[in-house]
Amino acid sequence: MDIFSHPDFDGHEQVVFSQNDRHGLKSIIAIHDTTLGPALGGCRIWKYRSEAEALSDVLRLSRGMSYKAALAGLALGGGKSVILADSRTEKTPGMMRAMGRAVERLGGRYIIAEDVGAEVADMDQIAKETRHVSGLSGGAGDPSPWTAQGVFLALKAALRHRLGRDPGQELEGVRVSVTGLGHVGSNLCRMLAGAGARLLVSDIREDAVAGMVEAHGATAIAAEEAHSAAAEVFAPCALGAGLNAATIPQIEATIVCGAANNQLAVAGDDARLAARGILYAPDYLVNAGGLISVARPSTGLSEAQARARLEQIPETLLHVFALAEQGGVAPGAAADRLARARLNGTGPGPEA
Numbered sequence: 299m300d301i302f303s304h305p306d307f308d309g310h311e312q313v314v315f316s317q318n319d320r321h322g323l324k325s326i327i328a329i330h331d332t333t334l335g336p337a338l339g340g341c342r343i344w345k346y347r348s349e350a351e352a353l354s355d356v357l358r359l360s361r362g363m364s365y366k367a368a369l370a371g372l373a374l375g376g377g378k379s380v381i382l383a384d385s386r387t388e389k390t391p392g393m394m395r396a397m398g399r400a401v402e403r404l405g406g407r408y409i410i411a412e413d414v415g416a417e418v419a420d421m422d423q424i425a426k427e428t429r430h431v432s433g434l435s436g437g438a439g440d441p442s443p444w445t446a447q448g449v450f451l452a453l454k455a456a457l458r459h460r461l462g463r464d465p466g467q468e469l470e471g472v473r474v475s476v477t478g479l480g481h482v483g484s485n486l487c488r489m490l491a492g493a494g495a496r497l498l499v500s501d502i503r504e505d506a507v508a509g510m511v512e513a514h515g516a517t518a519i520a521a522e523e524a525h526s527a528a529a530e531v532f533a534p535c536a537l538g539a540g541l542n543a544a545t546i547p548q549i550e551a552t553i554v555c556g557a558a559n560n561q562l563a564v565a566g567d568d569a570r571l572a573a574r575g576i577l578y579a580p581d582y583l584v585n586a587g588g589l590i591s592v593a594r595p596s597t598g599l600s601e602a603q604a605r606a607r608l609e610q611i612p613e614t615l616l617h618v619f620a621l622a623e624q625g626g627v628a629p630g631a632a633a634d635r636l637a638r639a640r641l642n643g644t645g646p647g648p649e650a
Contacts, residue, residue: 299353306357312407313357316400321392322383325400326352328360329408330376333641336406337377338432338593339363340413341397341420343385356380358538358560363589365637366582369614370607372593377408385415391423398427406430411592412441414480414537432592441588442481445557448587448611449482450489452579453531453555455612459619460553460577461530470494475551477524478536479506482557482588486535487514500524501536525549532556539563541578546570555579568630580633583615 301313312329329337339360346352356378364376381397383389401410401424410424411433418440421433432438454468463472472495476487479501487497487510497516500523501507510516519527525534525545532551534540538560541549546567554561554576561581562568571578590607593599599607622632 299350301353304353304357306354306361308357308361310357310360312404313353314400314404316397318393318396318399321390321396322388323393323396323400324349324382325379325397326356326382327379327400327404327408328356328377329404330357330360330378331364331641332375332407334367335373335375336409336430336596337363337375338367338409338411338589338596339376339378340411340433340588340592341379341381341416341424342413343381343383343389343415343420345384345388346380346382349382352380352382355538355560362559362582364641365634366586366589367593368637368640369583369633370586370590371610372589372607373597374409374589374593378413379408379410381415389415389420394420394423395427398424398431401430402428404430409596411438412588432595438592438594440481441591443485444591444608445482445585445588446485446489448590448608449486449533449535449555449557449584450493451609451612452584452615453490453533453553454493455615456553456555456577456579456619457531459616468493471496472531473498473527473529474531474533475500475519475524475527475529476533476535476556477501477521477540478534478556478558479503479510480535482585483533483535484510486533486557487516491516498524498527498529527551534558534561538581541567541571543567543570546574546576549574549576551576553577553579555584556581557585559585562630565630568628572628577619578629579615580618580630582637583618583633584611586611 359378491514500521526548534556542563
């Protein structure tokens with residue numbers, strides 16, 4: 299399996315493969331950049347179709363974490379880990395403890411936290427083997443509500459920017475198609491419904507969809523139709539690569555703003571969205587709330603300071619929109635430039 303010539307390899311500092319036959323662990327930890335501090339990033343537990351797919355995912359996710367931390371103004375680098383397993387049927391406490399030992403061997407260069415398929419209880423098991431872990435019960439806890447809050451704030455800013463919606467009434471009557479109703483997506487739906495949005499919801503789990511319909515009067519749609527639904531906003535909150543050459547021509551929404559990581563299948567999809575007049579809110583910028591939450595123990599941020607970072611997300615997004623317009627580039631490209639500038643010390647830092 300090629301690493302250095304891999305299309306998603308971006309000068310990563312370290313890529314570690316770990317295996318423990320006794321506990322069924324097969325994992326990859328990718329550390330992208332530690333210029334600003336130790337690499338913090340969640341552990342995704344997923345039944346990948348192949349090892350090559352898992353490698354591509356962890357390389358892209360870890361790069362996104364470097365950019366996410368830079369734009370959020372955190373003294374952290376970017377890293378990510380994946381475990382090749384079904385979180386519902388194969389995950390065990392022993393597997394989590396074996397993962398903790400793999401993290402411990404890195405000596406603090408990587409700090410692990412929750413992601414898709416991983417929960418607070420899993421981090422508690424990992425913490426039995428390493429102190430380089432966040433998102434523990436009694437500590438930072440579940441970062442999902444923070445992630446959802448950041449996306450919610452960013453979505454309102456995007457509506458003000460593109461549709462001229464009045465502050466405080468941005469979502470009144472606005473149709474939002476939310477796909478992916480896990481911890482983050484369901485929290486986002488609750489906030490959107492409370493602000494007066496009309497929800498169209500989809501997920502591969504029928505019970506999750508039924509719960510949103512009952513709780514918020516949402517309209518259920520098929521997951522494969524979420525991107526093409528008649529809505530002002532498309533909010534992808536499932537897995538990545540949903541914005542691609544096949545789906546972008548079908549998008550009806552004016553704004554794409556969601557919690558999923560790596561929403562663009564390839565970098566050029568950013569320009570494809572812009573060419574269609576669709577305003578894309580860069581995913582690693584708007585979903586940084588979870589990182590801000592789990593960063594508190596390792597960075598020493600107080601609750602108030604972390605909330606200030608969270609509430610700065612929409613201002614950073616509006617700044618990126620302005621940079622994109624000034625530079626004649628798509629928002630994703632503008633966000634990448636700003637993140638790289640902060641990583642190499644040439645870009646402005648956040649105000650908060």
